[in-house]
Amino acid sequence: MDEPIIKVNGLRTSFRTDDGVIPVVNSIDFHVNPGEVLGIVGESGCGKSVTSLSIMGLVSSPAGKVEGEILFKGENIANASEAKMRKIRGNDIAMIFQEPMTSLNPVFTIGEQLVETLRIHKKWNKKQARNRAVEMLKLVGLGRAEELLKEYPHQLSGGMRQRVMIAMAMICEPKLLIADEPTTALDVTIQAQILELMKNLNKETDTAIMMITHDLGVVAQMCERVIVMYAGKVIEEGNVQTIFQNPKHPYTVGLLQSIPDMRIKKERLYSIPGNVPKPGTSNLGCQFAPRCSHAMEQCINETPSLLEFNEGQHVRCWLYEDGKGAALHESNIG
Amino acid sequence: MGLLIGPVKGDLGVSLKTNSPVSEEIGPYLMATIELALIAMIIAVVIGVNAGIISAWFQNSWFDYVAMVIALIGLSMPIFWLGLMEQYIISIQWDLLPTTGRDNIRDPVEAITGLYLIDTLMAGRVDQFFEVIKHLILPGLALATIPMAIIARMTRSSMLEVMRSDFIRTARAKGMKMFWVVYKHSFKNALIPVVTVIGLQTGLLLGGAILTENIFGWPGIGTYIYDAILSRDYPVIQSGILVIAFLFVMINLVVDLLYAAIDPRIKYK
Numbered sequence: 001m002d003e004p005i006i007k008v009n010g011l012r013t014s015f016r017t018d019d020g021v022i023p024v025v026n027s028i029d030f031h032v033n034p035g036e037v038l039g040i041v042g043e044s045g046c047g048k049s050v051t052s053l054s055i056m057g058l059v060s061s062p063a064g065k066v067e068g069e070i071l072f073k074g075e076n077i078a079n080a081s082e083a084k085m086r087k088i089r090g091n092d093i094a095m096i097f098q099e100p101m102t103s104l105n106p107v108f109t110i111g112e113q114l115v116e117t118l119r120i121h122k123k124w125n126k127k128q129a130r131n132r133a134v135e136m137l138k139l140v141g142l143g144r145a146e147e148l149l150k151e152y153p154h155q156l157s158g159g160m161r162q163r164v165m166i167a168m169a170m171i172c173e174p175k176l177l178i179a180d181e182p183t184t185a186l187d188v189t190i191q192a193q194i195l196e197l198m199k200n201l202n203k204e205t206d207t208a209i210m211m212i213t214h215d216l217g218v219v220a221q222m223c224e225r226v227i228v229m230y231a232g233k234v235i236e237e238g239n240v241q242t243i244f245q246n247p248k249h250p251y252t253v254g255l256l257q258s259i260p261d262m263r264i265k266k267e268r269l270y271s272i273p274g275n276v277p278k279p280g281t282s283n284l285g286c287q288f289a290p291r292c293s294h295a296m297e298q299c300i301n302e303t304p305s306l307l308e309f310n311e312g313q314h315v316r317c318w319l320y321e322d323g324k325g326a327a328l329h330e331s332n333i334g
Numbered sequence: 335m336g337l338l339i340g341p342v343k344g345d346l347g348v349s350l351k352t353n354s355p356v357s358e359e360i361g362p363y364l365m366a367t368i369e370l371a372l373i374a375m376i377i378a379v380v381i382g383v384n385a386g387i388i389s390a391w392f393q394n395s396w397f398d399y400v401a402m403v404i405a406l407i408g409l410s411m412p413i414f415w416l417g418l419m420e421q422y423i424i425s426i427q428w429d430l431l432p433t434t435g436r437d438n439i440r441d442p443v444e445a446i447t448g449l450y451l452i453d454t455l456m457a458g459r460v461d462q463f464f465e466v467i468k469h470l471i472l473p474g475l476a477l478a479t480i481p482m483a484i485i486a487r488m489t490r491s492s493m494l495e496v497m498r499s500d501f502i503r504t505a506r507a508k509g510m511k512m513f514w515v516v517y518k519h520s521f522k523n524a525l526i527p528v529v530t531v532i533g534l535q536t537g538l539l540l541g542g543a544i545l546t547e548n549i550f551g552w553p554g555i556g557t558y559i560y561d562a563i564l565s566r567d568y569p570v571i572q573s574g575i576l577v578i579a580f581l582f583v584m585i586n587l588v589v590d591l592l593y594a595a596i597d598p599r600i601k602y603k
């Protein structure tokens with residue numbers, strides 16, 4: 001296998017707030033292979049956006065602090081200079097966001113905003129840039145591309161704007177596209193179209209995608225590998241198939257149970273009791289313990305480590321340190 | 335009825351003091367005021383807008399603090415006092431600039447437009463052009479002080495709001511230089527409230543500079559009306575105020591048109 005495009009080692013991003021320095025991303029490791037679609041799942045507030053902004057070098061300083069290693073093409077870009085990051089952003093690593101309605105600048109045309117990205121990174125003339133912009137708009141499934149260039153974002157629907165965002169992100173053929181909940185704000189049919197589009201783009205180009213979502217349904221549709229995050233930590237990692245068939249961490253099990261299943265008629269959809277802890281509340285033990293029905297003495301005081309299983313599955317849970325996990329697994333799946 | 339219909343036909347009445355039509359007299363005064371107001375606004379806009387932008391860009395930096403403290407002082411500055419201080423220190427103590435007037439009266443240039451900066455250049459009199467600039471600096475600075483402070487504060491707060499927007503994050507994620515993120519993507523979005531205060535302040539300068547014009551012996555519309563008030567020359571007072579009101583309305587019209595030019599979401603049918 002090729003070198004990963006991005007390899008994150010012990011990434012720790014913290015913010016200085018009135019309540020002191022709060023770690024939001026707490027020592028996470030993962031990598032993205034060339035051309036793959038990696039899913040990152042977790043409830044809202046668990047640090048997914050901060051992780052992606054850390055990679056982009058867009059964590060607001062001086063309040064935010066990034067520690068650890070982010071290796072891009074083997075080079076550490078955590079805390080790299082602004083000049084260096086500018087060359088990478090939009091060119092090697094691009095990003096799209098959750099809110100298509102507000103992510104485009106309302107006072108510039110679609111054309112200006114598309115061409116601008118090219119102007120920053122490539123030394124193309126006006127005509128080449130324009131042609132490339134038209135080509136990209138067509139590629140993301142927008143008809144009447146020529147006219148769209150002259151239109152303003154407010155003349156477009158949410159789904160169209162997200163397509164424009166994707167076109168803008170892909171225009172320099174980046175090695176990695178970070179998609180931070182790209183479909184969360186869209187309605188279901190549009191959501192499916194956008195996911196389909198991204199999947200096709202991933203196949204047709206050699207851009208890898210880091211698909212951030214809180215929806216395991218999206219992961220099932222898009223990804224080969226998935227990372228489950230909880231409270232700023234990776235708690236489970238593996239192939240999508242393995243994780244869906246054989247989830248090990250109680251949190252992952254809960255997430256899977258809370259996906260609506262049309263075949264089974266239930267009174268109420270399952271939801272994991274409680275909420276994601278506010279960052280910085282406690283750093284001791286397993287962060288999931290307050291919500292976990294299997295929590296033990298040990299879980300509260302000692303932090304479990306990431307254990308490796310077959311097929312690259314990793315789990316961070318005390319249940320598996322001594323084999324008790326088998327019981328959990330049977331009780332849930334059986 | 336004469337008061338309502340006359341002005342539309344260009345008839346502003348006859349001055350009781352000079353017995354000549356106000357519409358003929360008022361021109362040079364008006365141009366003098368416009369020249370001073372424009373210079374003051376150019377100073378105020380260039381410095382105020384940039385100070386506001388940089389303060390927002392480097393929020394809570396020393397620049398931000400210093401700029402905003404100066405703006406606060408500027409806002410609460412009594413302008414007549416500032417004008418007198420300028421004259422006392424810069425003109426009298428240091429002898430750098432003239433205290434009063436619009437140009438070197440011993441060697442005037444023929445007034446064509448009434449804007450001396452243009453008239454002197456049209457006459458090819460570069461020496462007089464600089465003379466006119468020298469005369470503009472002190473009253474221009476005095477008049478610019480309050481608009482500058484207001485514009486700086488408005489620009490800063492408008493920029494701070496815009497710079498939190500999602501589309502600014504998008505611009506940065508494209509790899510754009512922070513300078514362009516600030517001056518292009520943020521500023522154009524922050525412009526509407528800034529243009530609004532610029533318009534309002536220009537209107538105020540055109541009409542309300544009576545004290546400053548007096549101190550600097552500026553033969554503008556403020557001086558014209560002030561003298562008319564002293565001599566109870568009612569046609570001049572009425573017409574002078576009418577002209578100022580008209581200018582105010584015109585500036586507001588221009589501002590409204592600018593809105594549509596800045597923001598594509600604003601359309602007038």
Ligand SMILES: Nc1ncnc2c1ncn2[C@@H]1O[C@H](COP(=O)(O)OP(=O)(O)O)[C@@H](O)[C@H]1O
Pocket residue numbers: 015017024042043044045046047048049050051060063064278279
């Ligand atoms: N600039 C910041 N300053 C302080 N706290 C922040 C900042 N950005 C994010 N956070 C906190 O970090 C946590 C994780 O945020 P985020 O990464 O946006 O979650 P997610 O994307 O998974 O929903 C949240 O609790 C949020 O309040």
Ligand code: SF4
Pocket residue numbers: 249250251286287288289290292293294295296299304316317318319
């Ligand atoms: S470590 Fe303990 S509390 Fe945490 S998930 Fe596993 S069993 Fe639950």
Ligand SMILES: [Mg+2]
Pocket residue numbers: 045048049050180181
């Ligand atoms: Mg998020």
